[in-house]
Amino acid sequence: MMPGTGWRDVPGLHPALAIAAEASVTAVNDARLRLGPGDLAEPVAMGADATPTMRVDRIVEDAILSAVEGTGVNILTEESGWIDRGSAYTLVMDPLDGSANAAAGVPLSAFSAALATDGEFTQALTVWTETGWRWSAAGDTSSGLRTSGRTSLDGAxxxxxxxxxxxxxxxxxxxxxxxxxxxxxxxxxxxxxxxxxxxxxxxxxxxxxxxxxxxxxxxxxxxxxxxxxxxxxxxxxxxxxxxxxxxxxxxxxxxxxxxxxxxxxxxxxxxxxxxx
Amino acid sequence: MMPGTGWRDVPGLHPALAIAAEASVTAVNDARLRLGPGDLAEPVAMGADATPTMRVDRIVEDAILSAVEGTGVNILTEESGWIDRGSAYTLVMDPLDGSANAAAGVPLSAFSAALATDGEFTQALTVWTETGWRWSAAGDTSSGLRTSGRTSLDGAxxxxxxxxxxxxxxxxxxxxxxxxxxxxxxxxxxxxxxxxxxxxxxxxxxxxxxxxxxxxxxxxxxxxxxxxxxxxxxxxxxxxxxxxxxxxxxxxxxxxxxxxxxxxxxxxxxxxxxxx
Known part of the structure; x- marks a missing residue:
């Protein structure tokens, strides 16, 4: 454990964030056991964000979408785009950030999402896929997060x-x-x-x-x-x-x-x- | 776990490598609990390698030197330099690689050492401090290691x-x-x-x-x-x-x-x- 970092979720976090994160981490680790780097990285489609979708991105996003369906929140996501369920809550997520790292085996990838409430970002959760370390915030409350406080670029x-x-x-x-x-x-x-x-x-x-x-x-x-x-x-x-x-x-x-x-x-x- | 990586030590690894690694990881994690980033990064001396020694480097090296003393191997290390015990084995080690990462809280630091036998490098162990993941080799035997096999720079x-x-x-x-x-x-x-x-x-x-x-x-x-x-x-x-x-x-x-x-x-x- 390192100073200044938080490894737990803050109270009040919307369940959709934690459900999506767990589905992501499970899907990534399962995909790595079944598929090699070339298969994981293979482009399988063009995403809603107009960039190519790797197979591992698709696998992870599908797993998350299935897991969070019962929560009833709207979803805005890299590959599938906008899924409107008429909720006041929208989950804006990157199912697998650092896909190229994850596919190649560089252990630096993440699930990351924010929750928007009536159009404003109010909560967030980032989970480091390879270690399970988590950082979250809801409003002004965070899991022990505090920046360095630096104000100048020279020497940063x-x-x-x-x-x-x-x-x-x-x-x-x-x-x-x-x-x-x-x-x-x-x-x-x-x-x-x-x-x-x-x-x-x-x-x-x-x-x-x-x-x-x-x-x-x-x-x-x-x-x-x-x-x-x-x-x-x-x-x-x-x-x-x-x-x-x-x-x-x-x-x-x-x-x-x-x-x-x-x-x-x-x-x-x-x-x-x-x-x- | 990712494809193509090994998390265990190979058979026949010299005990000095594992003893040093364990002392390093324990010392780093203990130092992080006691000291903040500024204290960990503070220059406390000039090392044998002619670069400034951070406090965290010194803490970790001292812990390792104490732990491996009983093994009787020679040591060549960043801060203290060359410790000749008249052994055929020399442990060439970086007690804490990525010291600046470790001090600041970027979770990418390592213990890393090679064992030289009669002047030739024969064994090695690298341990990722923040996760405990390990990679080792003894001669041509490694813990499941295999490079990508790429031969050309363009596109690497x-x-x-x-x-x-x-x-x-x-x-x-x-x-x-x-x-x-x-x-x-x-x-x-x-x-x-x-x-x-x-x-x-x-x-x-x-x-x-x-x-x-x-x-x-x-x-x-x-x-x-x-x-x-x-x-x-x-x-x-x-x-x-x-x-x-x-x-x-x-x-x-x-x-x-x-x-x-x-x-x-x-x-x-x-x-x-x-x-x-």
Whole structure:
């Protein structure tokens, strides 16, 4: 166990979150026993988010959808999109964040979901698939989460999405952030990296202007990191809000404080514009 | 559990390896309960490897040295350097790989050691501190390890040490490798990243010409990855060999096959020279 992290669920968490998480972890571990890396990673369809669906994504999502059906909540999810059951509650979920890690055997994948109540994100649960470690929040109550409190980018510990050399503007932004940080990590699991901002283990996490982030990558971070004292922004200032159009994209910035979120977003946006 | 990985020790492993690993994991977890991130990361001395020693490094190394004393093996370790007990066996160890991760609460740190017999690396054990997962090899026998078998860099999954923008030649090499890879990760734990090459979860891991790697970062990789069908090189062709001078440095390349090791080392070296 590490300082500053919480491994339990907060009281009052909607049962749909825990049911979905358990179904996800069970399905991933079962799929790994039955299938090799190539089979797990094979593209089997195009998802509602307009990215290819790996077989393991499909297996996990199907297991979750079956498990949560009895809860009656609406679902917004990577592959199947929007399932409207007329509920006041909507589960916005990434059934398996870090699918490429999970398929290859890099033990950094997660179930991650936020619950929206009447359109506002109110609860979240992220579960690290390979270890069962959990981070949750409901409103301002979290499972012991507290960010590092860092307010400045110079010398910060940053997690980033991988650089995209074919995109010169995004590459310039990526490199500029690296120049200012003291530590840089690329774990290839947005939801775990956001959880580590919430625990204070790292200071910030960002998509450096590649517009890769979908709502399912950021929704749980909005709740977890805010409850821990941090902030979530988009580099270009677009609001991160409930929307059933899963083709929308953001370049998310998840940071220990609102000040650091602003400084990192400004740093990335300025470098991106300067390279135009 | 994931396909292609082994969680047990191979038969015939020297007891000093297991004793050291257990002492390391116990000491790290105990230190985390007692001390916060700032205390764990505080520099307390300069190590025999000419890098600053964090308090957590010192705590863990002291615990291991005390635990293995009865085994009578020689020790070569990060902080204390060379302890000659006149044995044919030398334990070359990184008591806590990924110290910065461990201190901050990023759950990616490891105990990692190789055993040299009459000067040759013959056995190795790497233990992931936060989960207890273990990878070991003795000679050609390993705990179920098998690399991905990839032979070409284009499209490979790469792990890298973080880029160093203040070093233009190393930065050019880093970026060139990223341009050719399909996936890039920075986990900030060389020994875990090498273990993931040995399991086939990732194709290669490299220090892109920063000469950051010390013998203790590479010794266990030499045994684990070789037993799994892969290869370990230095970018500039320097032999990775037992040496009690811990100020020596390498830019290590750990790869799924000898072909991929050569191609990645050549790619990095060429970009490094071209940027001179």
């Amino acid at each position: 510990a940053l997690s980033l999405l991988r650089p995209h050399p074919a995109n010169p503007q995004a590459s310039a932004a990526w490199w500029r952030a690296v120049e200012r940080a003291a530590r840089v990590r690329i774990l290839s699991s947005s939801c775990l990296e956001a959880a580590l901002v919430a625990t204070g283990a790292t200071d910030a996490f960002a998509d450096a202007c590649t517009d890769t982030h979908r709502l399912v990558d950021l929704a749980s971070a909005v709740v977890l990191v805010r409850a821990a004292g941090g902030a979530v922004r988009d580099v270009h200032g677009r609001p991160i809000e409930l929307d059933t159009d899963l083709t929308r994209r953001w370049s998310g910035v998840v940071a220990a404080t609102p000040e650091l979120a602003d400084e990192l977003a400004d740093c990335l946006a300025q470098a991106w514009r300067a390279a135009a | 999954a790469l792990s890298l040490l973080r880029p160093h923008p203040a070093n233009p030649q190393a930065s050019a090499a880093w970026w060139r490798a990223v341009e050719r890879a399909a996936r890039v990760r920075i986990l900030s734990s060389s020994c875990l990243e090498a273990a993931l090459v040995a399991t086939g979860a990732t194709d290669a891991f490299a220090d892109a010409c920063t000469d950051t790697h010390r013998l203790v970062d590479l010794a266990s990789a030499v045994v684990l990855v070789r037993a799994a069908g892969g290869a370990v090189r230095d970018v500039h062709g320097r032999p990775i060999e037992l040496d009690t001078d811990l100020t020596r440095r390498w830019s290590g390349v750990v790869a799924a096959t000898p072909e991929l090791a050569d191609e990645l080392a050549d790619c990095l070296a060429q970009a490094w020279r071209a940027a001179a």
